Amino acid sequence: MTVPGGAAATPPDVLRLTGHPVRWQLLSELARSDRQVRELTALVGQRQSLTSYHLAQLRDAGLVTMRRSSADKRDAYYSLDLAACRDRLAAAGAALHPGLRLVPAAPTPAPGSGRGRARPVRVLFLCTGNSSRSQLAEAILQQLGGARVEAASAGSDPKGLHPHAVRAMRERGVDIGGRRSKHLDEFLEQRFDYVISLCDRLRERCPEFPGPAQTAHWSIPDPAAEATAEDDNYSAFARTADELHTRIQFLLYAIERATSPPERG
Structure with missing residues (x-):
């Protein structure tokens, strides 16, 4: 009608x-x-x-x-x-x-645009092994956020970096092959603006970090557990990287809004 x-x-x-x-x-x-x-x-x-x-x-x-x-x-x-x-x-x-019609803004401001902030926004990603999900999230946020952010990742039971995570980031133009898996204990005394858990198991026993960090949980399956006979589960890593890329774009919108000075009328 x-x-x-x-x-x-x-x-x-x-x-x-x-x-x-x-x-x-x-x-x-x-x-x-x-x-x-x-x-x-x-x-x-x-x-x-x-x-x-x-x-x-x-x-x-x-x-x-x-x-x-x-x-x-x-x-x-x-x-x-x-x-x-x-x-x-x-x-x-x-x-x-x-x-x-809502016209989407550019997904992120140009890397390196800090708009005069005194320090970058610090974000910590956590999962169990720090072998894939949190490593991917750290690398993608560094790639998209530039100098505005300082990204880190860690795990409660660190394992070696998964080669499929390295491949997924290499296809996005980032080489993380030389990075190591870190235990979250390395970061317990550090202050972060955002602490984001990616693993359901870790979320339920995530420790407290100093300062008023904003905490969030992104329930993302472990791509290493989604093996298939066809591709030895690489496609699961590519899907995980895609999902993290989208979520991190929206996280950067929130960071930009939270840290930008109010507009003057």
């Missing part, structure tokens, strides 16, 4: 879906960190059955995904698909008026 002038009389589904107060709160919480359903239930102050209902609505719309925890298969982590949200909301704006 349309109204005079050709505008749609019914709002796009994404607006009606995300406009519900509970679903909007769920999206807001998942924009900060991947969460288990019991955590989301406590955060939104609703019954678990109602929280699960709204999560199912968001999953059916393709805005939220769910993965079984690698620490306990009875648990699951919910994640917000930020790229899908961006695209759906951009289309909703354009449905109202072409001038309201």
Whole structure:
């Protein structure tokens, strides 16, 4: 149905879906960190059955995904698909008026643009072995963030750097072949602005770090555990690198907003 002038009389589904107060709160919480359903239930102050209902609505719309925890298969982590949200909301704006289409900014400001900050933002990525996921995240953030950020990675049970992680970064123009796996104990006395766990097992026993670091969890499966007969699981490493690249782009948006001086009117 349309109204005079050709505008749609019914709002796009994404607006009606995300406009519900509970679903909007769920999206807001998942924009900060991947969460288990019991955590989301406590955060939104609703019954678990109602929280699960709204999560199912968001999953059916393709805005939220769910993965079984690698620490306990009875648990699951919910994640917000930020790229899908961006695209759906951009289309909703354009449905109202072409001038309201959201035009995505450049994924990241030019590497090295610190905008006068006194020091780079420090980010620590953690997983169990520090052999693939956290190493990939560290290298991708260094590549995209330039001088604005100082990235590090560590593990609770360090193993040697996986050759597929080296290959995945080499295909992105970065050589990490000479890097070593580090134990998280090396960083316990250091201050970070962001501490991000990538492993479900480590998240549940992650130590405290000094200072008011923002903590988040990205539930990402271990690519080394996804072996296939066809390619000895390299494709899992490529997928992991792709997912980390997308998440880190959005992390840099958040860092830039948090550290940029307010605009003057």
